[in-house]
Amino acid sequence: MFCLSELEDTVRVHPSNLGSPLEDAIKTELKELFLDKVLSIGLCVSIYDIKSVQGGFVLPGDGAPTYKVRFRIVVFRPFVGEVIAAKFKESDSNGLRLTLGFFEDVYVPAPLIPTPNRCEPDPYNRNQMRWVWKYGDDEFIIDDSCQIKFRVENISYPPVPIERAEDAKPFAPMVVTGTIDDDGLGPVSWWEACAPISDNDED
Amino acid sequence: MKNIIVKANAGALTNFEVLDLLNSRGASKDTTRANDKVSGSEYKVYDYLMETAASTQTRETVTKFFDKCKDFKLAKAEILNVINLRPTSDVELTPIIEKPDEREIDIDGILALVQELLPPLPSLEAPKENEQEETEDGEQEETDDAEKEETEDAEQS
Numbered sequence: 001m002f003c004l005s006e007l008e009d010t011v012r013v014h015p016s017n018l019g020s021p022l023e024d025a026i027k028t029e030l031k032e033l034f035l036d037k038v039l040s041i042g043l044c045v046s047i048y049d050i051k052s053v054q055g056g057f058v059l060p061g062d063g064a065p066t067y068k069v070r071f072r073i074v075v076f077r078p079f080v081g082e083v084i085a086a087k088f089k090e091s092d093s094n095g096l097r098l099t100l101g102f103f104e105d106v107y108v109p110a111p112l113i114p115t116p117n118r119c120e121p122d123p124y125n126r127n128q129m130r131w132v133w134k135y136g137d138d139e140f141i142i143d144d145s146c147q148i149k150f151r152v153e154n155i156s157y158p159p160v161p162i163e164r165a166e167d168a169k170p171f172a173p174m175v176v177t178g179t180i181d182d183d184g185l186g187p188v189s190w191w192e193a194c195a196p197i198s199d200n201d202e203d
Numbered sequence: 204m205k206n207i208i209v210k211a212n213a214g215a216l217t218n219f220e221v222l223d224l225l226n227s228r229g230a231s232k233d234t235t236r237a238n239d240k241v242s243g244s245e246y247k248v249y250d251y252l253m254e255t256a257a258s259t260q261t262r263e264t265v266t267k268f269f270d271k272c273k274d275f276k277l278a279k280a281e282i283l284n285v286i287n288l289r290p291t292s293d294v295e296l297t298p299i300i301e302k303p304d305e306r307e308i309d310i311d312g313i314l315a316l317v318q319e320l321l322p323p324l325p326s327l328e329a330p331k332e333n334e335q336e337e338t339e340d341g342e343q344e345e346t347d348d349a350e351k352e353e354t355e356d357a358e359q360s
Contacts, residue, residue, distance in 0.1 A: 002221045006210040036244035041211045102247035183297040
């Protein structure tokens with residue numbers, strides 16, 4: 001889910017921060033610049049460490065020194081084929097939306113929900129649709145009762161839109177598309193009936 | 204815009220390693236969250252990770268598991284998945300491992316190894332154990348500090 005990435009950037013440290021040790025001042029600037037932002041490599045979660053700092057020159061007309069910093073960050077970038085446990089957020093006629101707490105744009109489109117299934121208006125929540133999987137004689141509901149495991153199919157970084165409709169969803173710079181159409185995927189409660197490996201008899 | 208990325212992938216991290224990093228900065232479960240070294244968005248990642256298998260793992264168990272996994276001919280990405288998810292049954296392992304029969308992968312062996320080496324998943328509710336944290340430092344964690352305080356406890360072997 002996470003990996004390290006090495007970056008190099010020029011960082012301008014405001015003079016008011018120069019009272020603290022240089023490394024801390026640079027880390028504060030880096031945090032403001034990168035934390036919780038989506039780069040082309042993924043969502044930046046944390047600054048890992050600083051590898052080297054060079055420069056410190058003050059450009060003419062400026063009061064602050066500028067450093068060339070090489071550092072590493074922890075990036076959230078799941079790989080295709082990774083299985084991740086997430087929570088249910090909402091669903092509509094296009095599919096499901098799951099959330100990881102720190103990342104909320106995981107979508108499971110309708111074709112990737114196990115078939116045969118049907119979509120019905122949610123009796124508990126008038127604005128939402130509810131997905132139900134029909135397997136044999138049993139029906140399994142997809143809701144927020146437990147964690148939902150999904151497998152990553154694709155990650156896309158849609159370009160920033162220039163114009164949008166007033167009521168469109170907030171722009172998501174990184175979208176993870178997942179599937180729950182396989183053994184062991186989907187709500188965890190669906191598979192709890194399968195006995196874990198042990199010496200006891202299966203129920 | 205200049206390209207600032209030197210190396211897009213300088214190494215994959217298990218959930219445990221990220222949790223360890225946040226812990227070393229001082230993230231904790233207390234709700235005041237007054238720590239200025241860990242920001243709000245990092246705390247969201249921390250909350251997520253504390254509910255996964257990573258919260259009960261230690262560096263030794265993860266390294267040991269990784270070493271032993273080499274005998275099972277798994278791809279690195281699959282080992283990462285197994286460490287992060289800690290599967291307990293065949294059906295949980297199926298979406299992780301591709302074509303196990305063609306590659307002759309010993310599914311039961313992997314599950315047995317998981318059971319043996321990786322600590323069990325955290326229980327989502329532990330109200331009574333939290334009350335004891337005032338006197339002893341969290342019986343769930345195995346740190347050296349806790350061992351120093353428990354000098355009078357009989358060796359239960």
